[in-house]
Amino acid sequence: MTVTDTAVVEKRTPPSTPPVRRRRSRAGRTPWLYLAPALVVLAALLAYPVYQLGLISLFRYTQAQVSGGEPTAFRGFGNYADVFSDDQFWQVLASTVVFAAACVVSTLAVGCALAVLLTRVRAVPRLALMLAAMGAWATPAVTGSTVWLFLFDPDFGPVNRLLGLGDHSWTYGRLSAFFLVLLEVVWCSFPFVMVTVYAGIRSVPSEVLEAAALDGASQWRIWRSVLAPMLRPILVVVTIQSVIWDFKVFTQIYVMTNGGGIAGQNLVLNVYAYQQAFASSQYGLGSAIGVVMLLILLAVTLVYLRLLRRQGEEL
Amino acid sequence: MKLPTRLAALAAAALVVAACAPQTSDNSSSDTDDKTGTLRVWLFQEVGNKPKEQVVDSAVAAFEKAHKGAKVDVEYIPVDTRAQRVKAAFNDPKSAPDVMEYGNTDTAGYVQDGGLLDVTEDFGDWSEAKATDPTAKQSVTVDGKLYGAPFYVGVRALYYRTDVFEELGLHVPKTMAELATTARKIRAAKPELYGLVVGGAYTYGAMPFVWANGGELATGKSGSYASGIDSAAARKGITAYTSLFSDDNCPAAKCAGMGGNDTITAFAAGKAGMAIGGDFSHTAVEAGKVKGEYAVVPLPGVTSGSIAPAFAGGNNIGVLKSTSHRTLAVQLMEALASKKTQASLFDAMGFLPTFTDVRDQAAAKEPFVKPFVQTLTAGTKFVPASPAWSQIDSSLVLPTMFQEVVSGKKDVAAASAEAAKKMDAAFGSVG
Amino acid sequence: MRAVRGLVARPWRFAAEACALLVAVVVAFPLYWMVLGAFKPAGEIRSSEPRPWTLEPSLDSFRRVLGQQEFGRYFLNSLVVAGAVVIASGVIAFLAATAVTRFRFRFRTTLLIMFLVAQMVPVEALTIPLFFLMRDFGQLNTLGSLILPHIAFSLPFAIWMLRGFVKAVPEALEEAAYLDGASRTRFLWQILFPLVLPGLVATSVFSFISAWNDFLFAKSFIISDTSQSTLPMALLVFYEPDDPDWGGVMAGSTVMTIPVLVFFVLVQRRLVSGLGGAVKD
Secondary structure, eight states: OHHHHHHHHHHHSOOOOHHHHHHHHTOTTHHHHHHHHHHHHHIIIIIHHHHHHHHHTTEEOBHHHHTTSSOOEEOTTHHHHHHHTOHHHHHHHHHHHHHHHHHHHHHHHHHHHHHHHHHHSOHHHHHHHHHHHHHHHHSOHHHHHHHHHHHTOTTTOHHHHHHTOTTOOTTTSHHHHHHHHHHHHHHHHHHHHHHHHHHHHHTSOHHHHHHHHHTTOOHHHIIIIIIHHHHHHHHHHHHHHHHHHHHTOOHHHHHHTTTTSGGGTTOOHHHHHHHHTGGGTBHHHHHHHHHHHHHHHHHHHHHHHHHHHHTTOOO | OOHHHHHHHHHHHHHHGGGSOOOOOOOOOOOOBOSSEEEEEEEEEOSSOHHHHHHHHHHHHHHHHHSTTEEEEEEEEEGGGHHHHHHHHHHOGGGOOSEEEEEGGGHHHHHHTTOBOOOHHHHHHOGGGGGBOHHHHHTTEETTEEOSEEEEEEOEEEEEEHHHHHHHTOOOOSSHHHHHHHHHHHHHHOTTSEEEEOOTTOHHHHHHHHHHTTOOSEESSTTOOEEOTTSHHHHHHHHHHHTTOSTTTSOHHHHTTOOHHHHHHHHHTTOEEEEEEEGGGHHHHHHSTTTTSEEEEOOBOSSTTOBOOEEOEEEEEEEBTTOSBHHHHHHHHHHHTSHHHHHHHHHHHOOBOSBHHHHHHHHHHOGGGHHHHHHHHHOEEOOOSSTHHHHHHHTTHHHHHHHHHHTTSSOHHHHHHHHHHHHHHHHHHHO | OHHHHHHHHHHHHHHHHHHHHHHHHHHHHHHHHHHHHHHSOGGGTTOSSOOSSOSSOOOHHHHHHHTSTTHHHHHHHHHHHHHHHHHHHHHHHHHHHHHHHHOOOTTHHHHHHHHHHGGGSOHHHHHHHHHHHHHHTTOTTSTHHHHHHHHHHHHHHHHHHHHHHHHHSOHHHHHHHHHTTOOHHHIIIIIIHHHTHHHHHHHHHHHHHHHHTOOHHHHHHOOSOGGGOOHHHHHHTTOOSSSOOHHHHHHHHHHHHHHHHHHHHHHHHHHHSSHHHHHHO
């Protein structure tokens, strides 16, 4: 197995030969030339708004200020103080972290498992699964959430009938409501992981896999020792994206728990930010929550990348 | 690891630049008052919008005929997009309409945003305005000034199953106490039905219980509201409503999470003996299983024969401050909210008129609306005319309070005290 | 070798295929329920007998969706927006991904992480700055106000994603190309580009769907000119706060989902072929 492993690595990144080195060291303007369009777009449309976000978080800035009804007033870190002094914020933050982690793990597990499954089956089942997954991905989030809610409705849904659960309510208990939302989140986000990882697996030379299969390695071993290391760059981006999306989950919670569950028991950070700030146009407060989310996600990303680097994976 | 250091440096640099203020727009009122040109109107797009368009088209045609050189351009916007659109219109006067329809609970907020034109004088001079229902008028009033004309109202009453009542030999409840006992009788005899289906997130279905017991959402005048939700009377109402969430009427596990629409769905599907629904719920109930087997009466109050005060929802028509056709825009607002237009809109869409005389004619023509008109006549209530209301509403202060009680997380006193605290904080912050 | 593998794999393949079909059915069930809801008469969508069929299928819901004023226009606008976003973000991301993978330069890693930052905040928080930006660019009420932000929001993922695919192309190939006398531009477009196509397909599906389904920008930046609206606006009509029209919602969502499936069927072949074969040569 180890032999195959090294062989793979060598195949993918051959030992750098002198010409490559030279080109890299005199990279000069070329990379910036290639980057220019992306940088222009991102600087104007993302960096500037994010800068404004930081700015707004320091002001009293509501719709009245935006439309010129009242003057803006500098609050320093007043908005942050408001956020941090709210007990509910800390509870919501804690449940968001746990819920997002559960979503990320489930989505990645389901997505990767099905991606591997896709490589084992013939065209017809493959297309069937892919089309079903694409449908789940393409359905607008509001509609997807509504349909799942209808399916699990205690009075009008088929699922309880099917499982013989009578009129058990899925949304009354805190955990069961979170679980139901988790199912929907996995349903609509595993296709992204599956399609991406599948595209990655297809780019692995088939000889490598065949060799591993001949060695008698189990599916799990092949995944761990051959596929996962080769797919690492793709898995990294898929993981980071999933973390970001699931941490920011909004529509599913908002629709399925009717705005955060019984007495707010299912609130997550993005819904909290919407209800406390954006819905009533308190952009200053909302931006402060946004900055906090940004810092948390940035920290998670950096820690994750650092762990990878320690394992020898270069960014 | 140099990375975090670099990022921190970037972040610090961004904060240093933060000396300047964020962007704002200038939405001062326009000085011009053109007597010709194009007037832009935004109205809400309803699900079956064609009949509304026809009524509006004929009102607009008459307006254009009466005002030479004026052209009216009507756009229909989905109700669900209103918040973003209206904000955008305030931010960019160039994209803003001259006249728009808006939900009446948004009035105070839009006024604070500096978006709506004060039409107090024009309203006073308008001959038709005298017949306007007082609560409807209250819904366009902020700080004693008027910011539009009421367009239509929506109000809730008690839907009940005639077949179930007949089978069980029940009478239509005359008081709130009777309402609760009747509900329990239905559930006892037919365990597959909710007696009176209620919802923990159904604020406007719950408020009549508070109001009927003498409670108030908030008391005070313009700008200095104080929450009244933790008063003794209000607590009595909260207790009355939340005690309906029990296994012998509407089990908390299923009803605590319901909103207004869920309760109507349950009633329409034949899962409930009674429900609190609006005149606008009529179509949904008619499409359901209970068609032909239900009737509507006003929701009973505390004493026999009285009617519990209902929340007067609905929409208004207002003029935007940024209009450059002030005179024409106000006249167009009056044309769109006129008795004639409202009467035709009732025929076309079932929207309840805001003029008492027009409404009585409507009730005579269409017996279905009679209980709703009675409810309106008996006196309705409105939400506090404070911009803080949108904050209280969107942060779910009241549903949270009801759900805390219903799910047993807190008792009535603790939950209502907490809600009052949150409301007062909101009132204080908009000051 | 092939024969050996076939023998070992056969029973497993049937099990795998049965499993794939089962998952497909489970995943498709909510979709089926949605389409069913679109065909059910209004009172039957939420009734106490949740049957997985309907005896009185009706096209009324579809009529309400398609009968909306300028529906065709909305559809076309959505196609233009999604198409422009897919093409522009694909090309821009491909160039940027090549730069960060094939070259080493200062701030490379910092840049990669900074790309992600904008996605880490609630989108609502960015709409106000973006609104003023679009106003100053004169793009309000035009499709440009949707295309530009969507390009920006799909770029970070696309760059990160394509990075993986560009990295997988052996550098030996690049050297060989240069030895053959190919210019850098020629290598970029005629050799590298086709090789990362599967990655481009995966990213384009992503950017297509996010642009196609967007509600927020369409609500915020298309204010006064409804002829510039996109499909999701035709769906929002049915979300009436007090009396939602579920039949309309389901029919509208069905109509919106079909073009995405068509787009996917058109591009999925590229996902399956491509790099795998190329590396072998």
